Amino acid sequence: AQSVTQLGSHVSVSEGALVLLRCNYSSSVPPYLFWYVQYPNQGLQLLLKYTSAATLVKGINGFEAEFKKSETSFHLTKPSAHMSDAAEYFCAVRPGYSSASKIIFGSGTRLSIRP
Amino acid sequence: DVKVTQSSRYLVKRTGEKVFLECVQDMDHENMFWYRQDPGLGLRLIYFSYDVKMKEKGDIPEGYSVSREKKERFSLILESASTNQTSMYLCASSPPASTEAFFGQGTRLTVV
Numbered sequence: 001a002q003s004v005t006q007l008g009s010h011v012s013v014s015e016g017a018l019v020l021l022r023c024n025y026s027s028s029v030p031p032y033l034f035w036y037v038q039y040p041n042q043g044l045q046l047l048l049k050y051t052s053a054a055t056l057v058k059g060i061n062g063f064e065a066e067f068k069k070s071e072t073s074f075h076l077t078k079p080s081a082h083m084s085d086a087a088e089y090f091c092a093v094r095p096g097y098s099s100a101s102k103i104i105f106g107s108g109t110r111l112s113i114r115p
Numbered sequence: 116d117v118k119v120t121q122s123s124r125y126l127v128k129r130t131g132e133k134v135f136l137e138c139v140q141d142m143d144h145e146n147m148f149w150y151r152q153d154p155g156l157g158l159r160l161i162y163f164s165y166d167v168k169m170k171e172k173g174d175i176p177e178g179y180s181v182s183r184e185k186k187e188r189f190s191l192i193l194e195s196a197s198t199n200q201t202s203m204y205l206c207a208s209s210p211p212a213s214t215e216a217f218f219g220q221g222t223r224l225t226v227v
Contacts, residue, residue: 009155034215036218042220043218044158102163102171102173103160103216104160105150105158105159105160107155107157108155108157
């Protein structure tokens with residue numbers, strides 16, 4: 001079975017500061033991992049994904065994440081926060097062995113940016 | 116661009132009503148999903164379909180059923196709506212594993 005834990009339901013950083021959103025996963029098979037962003041009153045948009053290629057994955061809007069198998073982590077970072085980054089962020093896991101597989105999401109982290 | 120369309124953005128229904136939430140995707144994806152989203156709980160999987168007429172229960176299937184008669188359409192059915200089913204419902208589709216899911220805009224359902 002797969003599961004995802006996002007540490008911190010709400011993170012607040014100053015504009016220009018480092019953004020770090022934490023995600024730990026559990027999976028009995030090699031996983032695929034994703035970060036999604038949700039802006040108010042919208043659906044989810046993919047930020048980036050890990051599918052067993054490079055462990056450091058770059059996404060849209062300057063975000064990146066590093067897959068660390070030994071720590072079962074996939075933390076999301078951005079060197080310098082922008083006001084437009086304020087949104088809710090979801091980490092998700094999917095088993096990579098089957099073409100018919102569920103995607104399991106974490107509980108989300110709301111990111112606020114202080115001027 | 117992949118398009119996942121949910122039939123309504125907002126719905127208000129009465130307790131005990133039978134409610135249909137419709138989702139259509141235009142990319143011939145095999146996999147389709149229904150999630151509900153509640154504050155502090157993230158997205159919880161209700162049902163998953165990996166082919167026409169094929170379905171699998173997610174983490175919270177109680178009180179819901181689904182129908183997939185055509186590849187492009189995946190319907191979520193609340194047999195007898197209750198107030199604890201007031202939530203945001205999100206539909207998604209994806210091709211076979213190794214890629215992400217594409218989401219619709221969501222349906223905010225209020226049961227009164």
